[in-house]
Amino acid sequence: MAFEPPERLVRALGESDPWLGQLPTLAKGAVDRLGLEVERVVAPGGRSALVLLVRRPDGEAAALKLCPPAAAPGLERAALEHWDGWGAVRLLSADDADDGLLLLERLHTEVSLRSLPEAKALLEAAGTVRRLWVEPPADWQAHGFETVAERTARQAGAVRAFGEDPSAAALVSAALAVRDELTALPPEVVLLHGNFRQGKVLAADRTPWLAVGPEPLVGERAYDLARLARDRVEDLIASSAGASAARRRVNKLADSLEVDRERLRGWTLFRAVESAVRAIAAGRRQEGELSLEFAGWL
Secondary structure (H helix, E strand, O other): OOOOOOHHHHHHHOOOOHHHHHHHHHHHHHHHHHOOEEEEEOOOOOOOOEEEEEEOOOOOEEEEEEOOHHHOHHHHHHHHHHHOOOOEOOEOOOOOHHHOEEEEEOOEEEEEHHHOOHHHHHHHHHHHHHHHOOOOOOOHHHHOOOEHHHHHHHHHHHHHHHOOOHHHHHHHHHHHHHHHHHOOOOOOOEEEOOOOOHHHEEEOOOOOEEEOOOOOEEEOHHHHHOOHHHOOHHHHHHOOOHHHHHHHHHHHHHHHOOOOHHHHHHHHHHHHHHHHHHHHHOOOHHHHHHHHHHHHHO
């Protein structure tokens, strides 16, 4: 079958991305080498990888994820190996991820926590992310895991440049200041998902819900909750009580997972502004403006 990437992936990476041109050959080579039978391409899929639903030679259902080098599949593999199915999708193949291939257990790709009512979704999300917060591998630095301070230092440059826009200057200044404050003290050292939100938790068979798509790093738990706190931002924006609901959500997440409220509020502010900057730079201005409006409520 043809291994055409979904439009969402093409838009995210850009039609001229050389990896997209190589993708049909890469996919066919992986399928043939592993003896897989392809059922279908997952669509619309994500913005950073192609996922194929496949069957292994013994008939076991699985998912083959093909990632561009920029997605750091080696780090994802290292985190999944360390979790070993505890709260996260299980890695099935011991092949090296330098070629961008991850063979994973099959989950129900069409059912994420976003299919649940918000209160139930947040409860299940909290239970899932709690399982992921374990000590990192002993050699985590050798694996190349960033710390929260390192990742956010890189991101701060783009945020600072965006601050030249007068309409966003106050939020940018606040986000950069809180980031500096939060990274000033010796950090908590926990393995984090890095991109945890409701859409990254899928229904599974061996346990109700499992996390997928980590962008793993090491640091404090409050950082890992900051993207989750902004989930379903469109619903919050549409509500007349959106601002108070957003602040209540931050406090509820902090209390239920025993993290400091102010640290979670701070990381939520920084990550909302940083996400807005990336979205606007990528041409998704409406998405970026929603994140900025949310940040302004905090």
